[in-house]
Amino acid sequence: MRLPEQPNERIDRSRPVQFSYGSRLVEGFEGDTIGSALFASGRRVFSRSFKYHRRRGLLCCSGACPNCMMRVNGEPNVRVCTEPVREGAQVQAQNVLGSLEHDLLAAVDHFGGPFTPVGFYYRTMIRPRSMWPLYEKFLRNIAGLGRLDEHAGRSRRFDTEHRRAEVLVIGGGRSGREAARSAAAAGRQVVLVDERGAAGVNGDFEVLAPARAIGIYEGGLVPVDAGSVLYRFRAERIVVATGALEQPLVFPGNDLVGVYLPEAVRRLVDEWSLKPGKRAVIVSADDRGLAIADQLQRAGTSVVESIDLRSAPPRTLEARGSRGRLSSIVLDDRELACDLLVMSGGRQPAYSLLAQAGARIEYDADRGIFVPTDLPPNVDAVGSVAGEMEPAAVPAATLNGAEEVGRCFVCICEDVTEKDMKRAIAEGFDSIELAKRYTTVTMGPCQGRLCHVPAIRLFAREHETDEATIGTTTARPPWAPVSLGLLAGRGHEPAKRTSIHHRHKEAGATMMWTGFWRRAHSYGSAGNEALHVHRAVGVIDVSTLGKLLVQGPDAARFLELLYPNRFGDMKVGRIRYGVLGTDAGRIMDDGTIARLGEEQYYVTTTSTGADTVIEWFEWWNAVWGLDVETVNLTGALAAVNVAGPRSRELLGRLADVDTSNECISYLDAKETLVAGVPCLILRIGFVGELGYELHFTSPYGEYMWDTLLEYGADLGIRPFGLEPQRILRLEKMHILVGQDTDSESNVLEAGMPWIAKLDKDDFVGKWALEHVQERGFREQLVGFEMQDGVVPAEGGQIVLGGQSAGRVTSARLSPHLGRAIGMAWVRPELAQDGTEIEIRVNGGVANARVRLKPFFDPEGERLRS
């Protein structure tokens, strides 16, 4: 079915390529596109239209129109007219119920007309409401274009690459190539991007092809779609050479199979040596269209008639067909039998990228085209996109007669007809922007390439005004369809692991996320691990804590300004618990502050708060300019907490100092060797038992962990995870910032008034806390214990006489106490020890009692022992 060898043909007849279409095998040649190979095999119908399911065939052969979209290797909406053939590819029709020849949904075309006018989905299928599930199921089945392969999820990998260029040329046509060559000759670093294969593009510059610039964003950012890589180009100069787009004519039957734009016929004949039809008629507004007669002659197609719209425009034009294929046209009153109609409504500069970049778009009434003007200083336009092109006739908005003889498509992507546009205008959509949204004209896969100008022309005619008055719709990225995977890039899930991470895995811990950190949730039984800390000794990896060194002559003053606490009066070697707040009085983080020297403090933060806290510290000091510096040691140091009644005995075996209560008492900080490793020992009690936090350089993590487990074996040492730690801290009513507090919480209402030294001259949040004290409390953070064993959900409601009176923030079953305990925000009048409250649990209510003192060791005797 091929013509004899053509002078410039692209196909290599010695290299056949096979692929499957549905269940059939199709043979093409290297150099074919899937579309041209299918055409060669005799296929003329390539798709069914979006709404009416009308047969559609090749129209533009340039990747602009929606007519050849098929599913290729599972990927929907591939334009096969530009997609190169690949051996073994699997090609299927899409948007059909049945086959392209027998599509059951074509019923919409025959019967749906009166029932499915423009915007019907805004008005119909609303009542009765009870029917909606049925409507929805039906609509979801037929709506949309193409179907995603739900199982393909991660079958493709996409990447993003940041690039820069002195000159970025978009478009590899003649003007683009010239621009690239001359810029390269001037010594500039040039990159040229071309949608097609960029054959014959060469020079002293880089070529990216096939690749598409999908937009021009502020700052000269141009994302370029190169298939599986998105290049984010930052260019000093952008040269747009996107050329011009052939425009269709609007007349009844203009969507029939056999109606082509000139470029499609040229490529069919010249590049793939295919005969487009037997009898042809040409109706053209410019010489490009008329010149197609040469190709047709070579292909052996007889040209029945050639109409030049500049000299002899017909009043009416109608295409007739059977089974969706063109069989004749009616020119005024003459009927001409033909199976090929080459139509050309002239060309329109493809200005979208320029408009996105900020150019103004003006209508040139003489030539009937929209041209870009007032380009931004870093952007140039060359070639036909700038309006440099051959003279053409301005075609009439439509070429149908007074009476309706058939559907006249303004937009073939969304099946918007002339009638739909008129109806939208009659319904009051008098601005082109609104009509666009209502009719969805220009919103389909071609993104206005073929329908933008015809829609404006029709709009102008109906409003009895000109195109300049109607104006264009806003051009927005993406200029070409882009797969979502490309925009998302490769899936990055950054994870931070402590230096002891693999020991937890080996011990069979279940891991969990806390921010970016991976932490051990538990090693089997959270309850037993918590019990074990009370009975013997446990060890937990707390390397995730934020660790900051604050030092300098102003260190004490700096911390006193940041925290509500006082630090200047601390003795060297002592520790204080601190809560960090904002000037709105809100709690943002908490941790311990150890004074290591007169001018040196060691600050710990929550595991997820380290980065925020160091930014916060630096920010305030950017204003204050105090003589102090902050060093983030979070990653450099590992930390473990050894806790339980037998922890002192264990530490005594390993530390180079006396570990008696007199030598290292509660809230003491001591620098010494532990198992030969320089350590900072912090005696603190987050989990409520006698305990020591050891901070040391990260590389010793596994060694320290192993040594503790080895030397503590006879004491019954066991690792414990984050979940048992949460049970233990809850028994002590130690808050977790972000769990028990939210963006409204302050230290006073959170039950820690001793933190806020309101007699200090100034600190961040002082005035807001003073205000809270003045206005009185609105709610208070308290503990509660359940009367029966039920554990309420976190976030559960506290009720009082049927009214909401607070919410649960934490709740756990404490194996040690044998009770369900928790913390909650309640109204101030409920914040009395022993008050009975009710908590909503599983639809009912459960009784609880408010507790203000820690559930475990309320006086802290165990902690200090």
Next chain:
Amino acid sequence: MSFLLPCPNCGPRDVNEFVCAGEVTKRPRAAPSQRELSAYVYFRRNVAGVQREWWYHRFGCELWFLADRDTRTNEVLHTELPQDSAETPVAR
């Protein structure tokens, strides 16, 4: 947002490397009234024009600096470190 921002320390970098902490505000000096406190904590001028802002080079040198940015065009007219600023903000 996709513009370049000149870090006073590192030079022009993609805006995604930075954190913007909003316009420079003035922290009251002492014992503000409730109205002054609310204005400082909650209210911003939100100008359509050139605005002085705090920026932090999070994925770079980790320094805070001041920038004069036109909020309409994202054009950054000037950046400087607070210690080099003629009018160091007394407070935020």
